[in-house]
Amino acid sequence: MSPLLEQLVEALRCLPGVGQKTAQRMAFHLLQRDRQGGRHLADALVAAVDGIGRCQQCRDLSESDICRTCANPQRDRSTLCIVETPVDVLALEQSTGYKGLYFVLMGRLSPLDGIGPSELGLDRLDARLKQGEVSELIIATNPTVEGEATAHYLAGMADDHKVAASRLAHGVPIGGELEYLDRNTLAHAFAGRQTLSGDM
Amino acid sequence: MSPLLEQLVEALRCLPGVGQKTAQRMAFHLLQRDRQGGRHLADALVAAVDGIGRCQQCRDLSESDICRTCANPQRDRSTLCIVETPVDVLALEQSTGYKGLYFVLMGRLSPLDGIGPSELGLDRLDARLKQGEVSELIIATNPTVEGEATAHYLAGMADDHKVAASRLAHGVPIGGELEYLDRNTLAHAFAGRQTLSGDM
Numbered sequence: 001m002s003p004l005l006e007q008l009v010e011a012l013r014c015l016p017g018v019g020q021k022t023a024q025r026m027a028f029h030l031l032q033r034d035r036q037g038g039r040h041l042a043d044a045l046v047a048a049v050d051g052i053g054r055c056q057q058c059r060d061l062s063e064s065d066i067c068r069t070c071a072n073p074q075r076d077r078s079t080l081c082i083v084e085t086p087v088d089v090l091a092l093e094q095s096t097g098y099k100g101l102y103f104v105l106m107g108r109l110s111p112l113d114g115i116g117p118s119e120l121g122l123d124r125l126d127a128r129l130k131q132g133e134v135s136e137l138i139i140a141t142n143p144t145v146e147g148e149a150t151a152h153y154l155a156g157m158a159d160d161h162k163v164a165a166s167r168l169a170h171g172v173p174i175g176g177e178l179e180y181l182d183r184n185t186l187a188h189a190f191a192g193r194q195t196l197s198g199d200m
Numbered sequence: 201m202s203p204l205l206e207q208l209v210e211a212l213r214c215l216p217g218v219g220q221k222t223a224q225r226m227a228f229h230l231l232q233r234d235r236q237g238g239r240h241l242a243d244a245l246v247a248a249v250d251g252i253g254r255c256q257q258c259r260d261l262s263e264s265d266i267c268r269t270c271a272n273p274q275r276d277r278s279t280l281c282i283v284e285t286p287v288d289v290l291a292l293e294q295s296t297g298y299k300g301l302y303f304v305l306m307g308r309l310s311p312l313d314g315i316g317p318s319e320l321g322l323d324r325l326d327a328r329l330k331q332g333e334v335s336e337l338i339i340a341t342n343p344t345v346e347g348e349a350t351a352h353y354l355a356g357m358a359d360d361h362k363v364a365a366s367r368l369a370h371g372v373p374i375g376g377e378l379e380y381l382d383r384n385t386l387a388h389a390f391a392g393r394q395t396l397s398g399d400m
Contacts, residue, residue, distance in 0.1 A: 001290055002263045004248045011244035014237030016229045022217070025379070028287045029216045030245070031252055031261055032306070037214030038249045044211035045242035048204045048227070049235045061231055063202045087228045090201060106232070 005031070059104045059121050061086045069102060076100045080128075081138040082154055084108050084147065088140060100138070103128075108146040109153055120150075122157070129161040137165040205231070259304040259321050261286045269302060276300045280328075281338040282354055284308050284347065288340065288378045295383040296390040300338070303328075308346040309353055320350075322357070329361040337365040338393060343372050355396045366393040 001009070005027060012023035030038040054060070055067035062068070069075060069089075079100030083089055089102050105120040117123065128134060137158045141147035151167055158165035171189035172181060181189075201209070205227060212223035230238040254260070255267035262268070269275060269289075279300030283289055289302050305320040317323065328334060337358045341347035351367055358365035369392030372381065381389075 002252060002261065002268065004244075004251045004263055005261065008244045008248040011237070011241040014230070014234050014241060015226045017222070017225075021380075024287060024290065025217075026215045027248070028261075028285065030214070031248060032285065034214050035249045037211070038245045041211040041214055042242040042245040042249075044204075044208045045230070045238045045245075048208040048231060049238045049242075051204045052202060052231055061202065061205060061228075063204055068202065085228065085232070087224060090224065 058102050059106055059124075060089055060102060074099070077133055078135045079138065080134045080136070081140055082125075083140045084142055084150075092140065098138075100136075105141070105150070108141060108144075109150040110146050117153070122153075126157060126161075129157065129163055134163060137163050139165060139167045143170055255304075258302050259306055259324075260289055260302060274299070277333055278335045279338065280334045280336070281340055282325075283340045283378070284342055284350075285379075288342075291378050291381070291386060292340065292390065295386040298338075298390065300336075305341070305350065308341060308344075309350040310346050317353070322353075326357060326361075329357065329363055334363060337363050339365060339367045339396070340378065340390075342377050343368075343374050344377075351396075358396070365396040367396050369393050 008027045008030075009020070009023045012018055012026050013020070015023075018026070030041075051063050052061050053063070053065075055062040055070055056065045057070040058067060060067050060069070064071075076099050079098075080103050081092065081098060081100055082103045082105065083092065084105050084107065086104055086106075089104060092098055092102075103121075103125055105122075107115050107120055109115060109117070109120065129137075137154065139151045139154050141150045141154075155165050155167075169192065170185065171192060172178065172185070178186065208227045208230075209220070209223045212218055212226050213220065215223075218226070230241075251263050252261050253263070253265075255262040255270055256265050257270040258267060260267050260269070264271075276299050279298075280303050281292065281298060281300055282303045282305065283292065284305050284307060286304055286306075289304060292298055292302075303321075303325055305322075307315050307320055309315060309317070309320065329337075337354065339351045339354050341350045341354075355365045355367075368389045372378070372385070372389045378386065
């Protein structure tokens with residue numbers, strides 16, 4: 001394998017889920033069938049890495065100091081949805097009609113890894129809650145041990161500032177089957193069952 | 201999603217096997233955790249796309265006019281192994297002790313797609329066989345319908361020039377592709393190659 005090709009294969013392995021074989025396949029594909037695509041990808045990578053920083057307000061990935069969501073006057077500034085990563089913002093935007101703002105932790109509390117409140121920008125969140133503009137906190141951290149601990153911490157902060165806090169509902173996924181659900185989720189779904197009105 | 205991020209996701213989709221969700225995951229991974237890797241990948245892409253052409257002799261991907269294998273005085277110039285793609289050369293190099301030269305078709309005969317002998321550089325192969333340096337042809341096209349047809353055509357050429365021809369031994373699963381074969385099977389198939397008569 002030529003040195004440049006080897007370098008390309010090695011470089012492609014920085015992508016998540018891409019091992020040696022997949023990287024080889026990608027490199028050969030680009031060189032044999034899609035050189036234009038490869039060049040375009042290089043440009044897009046440089047543009048994104050150089051041009052995308054963090055929003056000063058919500059910590060989401062953004063090209064400007066204030067991201068498009070935070071700058072949008074149409075969004076409801078009284079509701080703040082707290083997520084772990086930018087990809088969660090995307091998922092919520094694509095699947096819900098949420099019209100409030102976000103706050104992106106860029107992680108979760110994990111004392112063993114040295115990730116505490118300040119690493120997650122919670123000092124900034126605290127200052128924002130103090131301003132009194134936010135009246136509801138929607139906590140959308142992942143339902144993992146660390147995500148739950150983070151949610152608990154956030155609920156404490158909301159309480160300190162007398163702000164209503166809610167957590168995404170846990171339960172049976174739509175289209176899922178009870179039979180294949182893990183015990184924890186099923187236990188949550190059972191405990192959190194909701195009253196049905198007759199006119200459902 | 202910011203425009204630069206959207207462009208990056210779109211650009212990543214040129215990679216084989218990468219759809220919208222995977223591309224998003226890759227883009228977010230690079231931006232959040234591995235910007236250095238992203239920049240490095242961009243450089244490697246440009247270097248490879250600009251620097252890698254085709255070997256004048258064997259049609260393999262190469263940085264120079266004559267690739268390292270063809271230029272290597274240690275290789276046996278009397279044996280020529282014919283493969284469909286550069287990745288097949290790599291697979292054979294990694295799993296067999298083959299010391300001859302290669303000829304890369306960059307495809308297979310496929311009249312319906314307009315791929316005939318001249319698209320595969322078979323005129324050049326013909327000229328090379330005429331020179332008389334090559335005394336054995338190892339036909340390592342994939343055991344697909346088109347690969348078999350190509351092998352048949354190549355066996356005919358070998359016969360015309362009174363050159364011995366062999367085909368990789370059975371052991372390669374029908375319908376499979378060399379690229380994905382485990383090394384052991386590939387080594388066995390290579391070692392157990394069988395003589396072809398012109399009337400195959």
